[in-house]
Amino acid sequence: MNILALDTCTEMCSVAMLKNGELFEQSVPTQRGHSEKILGMLDEILAQANCRLSDMDCIAFGRGPGSFTGVRVGVSVAQGIAFAANLPVVPVSTLAAVAQRAIDEHGAENIAVAMDARMQEVYSALYQSVEGLAELSGEERVCLPEHIQLNTEQPFFAAGTGWKEYETSMTTMFSRQVNAMDNELLPTAAAIAKLALKQAEKGNTLSAEQAVPVYLRDNVAKKKGEQ
Amino acid sequence: MRVLGIESSCDETGVAVYDTEKGLLAHRLFSQIAMHAEYGGVVPELASRDHIRKTLPLIEEVLADTALTTKDIDAIAYTAGPGLAGALLVGAAIGRSLAWALDIPALAINHMEGHLLSPLLEEPAPEFPFVSLLVSGGHTLLVDVKGVGQYELLGESIDDAVGEAFDKTAKLLGMDYPGGPYLAAKAEQGIADRFVFPRPMTNRPGLDFSFSGLKTFAMNTWLDTEQTDQDKADIALAFQTAVVETLAIKCKRALKRTGHKRLVVAGGVSANKALRNKLDAMKGVEVFYPRQAFCSDNGAMIAFAGAMRHQAMKHQDVPSFTVRPRWPLNELSPP
Ligand SMILES: Nc1ncnc2c1ncn2[C@@H]1O[C@H](COP(=O)(O)OP(=O)(O)O)[C@@H](O)[C@H]1O
Ligand SMILES: [Mg+2]
Numbered sequence: 001m002n003i004l005a006l007d008t009c010t011e012m013c014s015v016a017m018l019k020n021g022e023l024f025e026q027s028v029p030t031q032r033g034h035s036e037k038i039l040g041m042l043d044e045i046l047a048q049a050n051c052r053l054s055d056m057d058c059i060a061f062g063r064g065p066g067s068f069t070g071v072r073v074g075v076s077v078a079q080g081i082a083f084a085a086n087l088p089v090v091p092v093s094t095l096a097a098v099a100q101r102a103i104d105e106h107g108a109e110n111i112a113v114a115m116d117a118r119m120q121e122v123y124s125a126l127y128q129s130v131e132g133l134a135e136l137s138g139e140e141r142v143c144l145p146e147h148i149q150l151n152t153e154q155p156f157f158a159a160g161t162g163w164k165e166y167e168t169s170m171t172t173m174f175s176r177q178v179n180a181m182d183n184e185l186l187p188t189a190a191a192i193a194k195l196a197l198k199q200a201e202k203g204n205t206l207s208a209e210q211a212v213p214v215y216l217r218d219n220v221a222k223k224k225g226e227q
Numbered sequence: 228m229r230v231l232g233i234e235s236s237c238d239e240t241g242v243a244v245y246d247t248e249k250g251l252l253a254h255r256l257f258s259q260i261a262m263h264a265e266y267g268g269v270v271p272e273l274a275s276r277d278h279i280r281k282t283l284p285l286i287e288e289v290l291a292d293t294a295l296t297t298k299d300i301d302a303i304a305y306t307a308g309p310g311l312a313g314a315l316l317v318g319a320a321i322g323r324s325l326a327w328a329l330d331i332p333a334l335a336i337n338h339m340e341g342h343l344l345s346p347l348l349e350e351p352a353p354e355f356p357f358v359s360l361l362v363s364g365g366h367t368l369l370v371d372v373k374g375v376g377q378y379e380l381l382g383e384s385i386d387d388a389v390g391e392a393f394d395k396t397a398k399l400l401g402m403d404y405p406g407g408p409y410l411a412a413k414a415e416q417g418i419a420d421r422f423v424f425p426r427p428m429t430n431r432p433g434l435d436f437s438f439s440g441l442k443t444f445a446m447n448t449w450l451d452t453e454q455t456d457q458d459k460a461d462i463a464l465a466f467q468t469a470v471v472e473t474l475a476i477k478c479k480r481a482l483k484r485t486g487h488k489r490l491v492v493a494g495g496v497s498a499n500k501a502l503r504n505k506l507d508a509m510k511g512v513e514v515f516y517p518r519q520a521f522c523s524d525n526g527a528m529i530a531f532a533g534a535m536r537h538q539a540m541k542h543q544d545v546p547s548f549t550v551r552p553r554w555p556l557n558e559l560s561p562p
Contacts, residue, residue, distance in 0.1 A: 035320065039327045039546035053328055068272060069313050072279050073320050079283050080324025084297055209283040213276075221270040 005193035008074035009066025016189035060196030063091035088205035097187035099127035099134035114162025122162035232530025235318030236310025241526030253292035275313035304533020307335035308551030315550035323548035341528035363494030364390035376561035382434025392438035417464025424469035
């Protein structure tokens with residue numbers, strides 16, 4: 001199984017390829033330059049792995065949450081490539097990708113992911129390592145840091161930039177449960193590829209036009225009556 | 228050669244295929260107007276969210292209409308500006324990535340150039356050179372057009388665009404968004420010359436426009452009436468007449484200054500019948516318009532502009548895309 005993965009949802013621009021189990025990856029921190037970088041990075045990763053687009057079995061992408069524009073750039077690129085190359089897609093949560101990195105890089109078992117969502121809010125979700133893969137328990141949410149509900153009594157690994165942005169309020173709130181923390185972790189395409197592999201093997205793929213963003217924040221404007 | 232065009236600069240998703248031998252093969256449009264009307268105007272974030280749901284399905288429809296596959300497409304043209312950044316990025320990302328994956332050229336098209344060239348999709352098409360009057364929701368421009376990419380700006384609005392003035396005036400008369408077409412329809416029941424509005428900036432030389440004063444004038448006139456339906460129609464007519472005459476006066480001046488004998492009118496407001504009647508009545512000038520469906524935003528004009536540019540282009544295709552929310556026409560150069 002060959003998977004080409006990409007993510008532009010956060011201040012990381014990231015591509016990866018899983019070529020029959022062998023991982024190739026490249027990530028660069030970037031605030032706004034994703035659109036200028038992403039296709040060139042995909043060219044490079046294909047060259048590195050000595051593969052062509054037609055050798056791929058599917059395209060995996062970070063489907064959000066993240067910066068609205070960033071999420072759309074990644075989803076649009078995945079749509080365009082998958083449609084042109086007639087490949088299925090696998091959407092992967094950016095929060096799950098952060099949890100996956102905590103598992104891979106820190107051996108975490110229970111992971112509470114919090115990602116900065118701007119407007120004083122955080123995106124959050126709770127994950128468990130099941131056979132080394134991040135599995136969601138409960139649901140993904142966007143809310144004020146003080147309203148986070150993790151629905152667990154267990155100690156957990158705190159992962160993601162939300163734990164840095166709102167460090168004092170959040171670590172105080174969960175001081176009895178946070179047993180370790182990495183508040184620099186951002187989603188990467190490598191983690192996305194890994195999570196996508198399992199889905200692709202199970203046949204959980206979508207067609208290109210079914211690739212849609214998950215923003216979590218959906219009340220973005222007021223209708224005339226509410227203004 | 229066949230070019231697939233993608234337009235997503237504002238509140239319309241448009242896709243089309245233009246063939247340099249056979250002409251326009253197919254075009255599809257999805258308008259978000261009904262969605263934005265609930266908010267009283269375009270909400271940029273919602274516009275972007277809708278473009279990403281509609282673009283691929285429209286591409287599929289256009290390909291089905293023409294019985295073509297992506298393999299039959301030779302280049303992709305997408306709107307790269309001016310417009311709403313987030314909305315532009317969706318079309319740009321999908322278009323550029325399609326081209327990347329298909330290994331064909333991608334063309335970043337200026338939306339205003341799309342409008343400007345849109346009358347060339349019709350028979351008979353105007354020959355260069357000509358004066359172009361671009362009148363849309365966001366722009367009011369007079370341009371000296373010597374060829375593709377050879378644009379000299381003659382004049383523009385120093386405040387509201389014509390379409391914007393139509394919409395704002397319509398709104399204060401209680402019409403839904405975007406009110407331009409409603410105001411034009413209401414004007415048909417109006418009694419001529421009951422109210423007379425100023426013709427801004429016509430009594431001094433120059434080719435610039437100013438329309439924001441008309442909206443204020445309309446407001447004051449409206450407040451002085453009993454606000455009956457007839458008052459509304461009369462004000463609509465007086466407003467429209469003032470706009471149309473102002474545009475006609477400036478067009479005449481622009482033609483005189485350039486010496487051109489052809490006038491090309493495009494953009495959403497070029498659908499306006501009173502404007503067309505007035506300009507058609509000008510002596511010694513041939514006037515060209517896009518068909519009604521291509522007055523406002525559409526994919527056909529982007530596919531066409533892409534084809535015009537691609538034919539003459541030496542490619543240095545960098546695998547990246549950027550959009551320019553502001554991108555003046557006179558910064559373009561010939562292909
Ligand atoms: N018949 C008409 N009379 C006057 N204005 C019109 C008419 N039809 C459309 N418009 C105006 O055209 C504008 C939309 O044109 P469009 O080219 O789509 O603009 P933009 O791309 O700048 O939003 C709106 O302001 C609308 O009110
Ligand atoms: Mg337009």
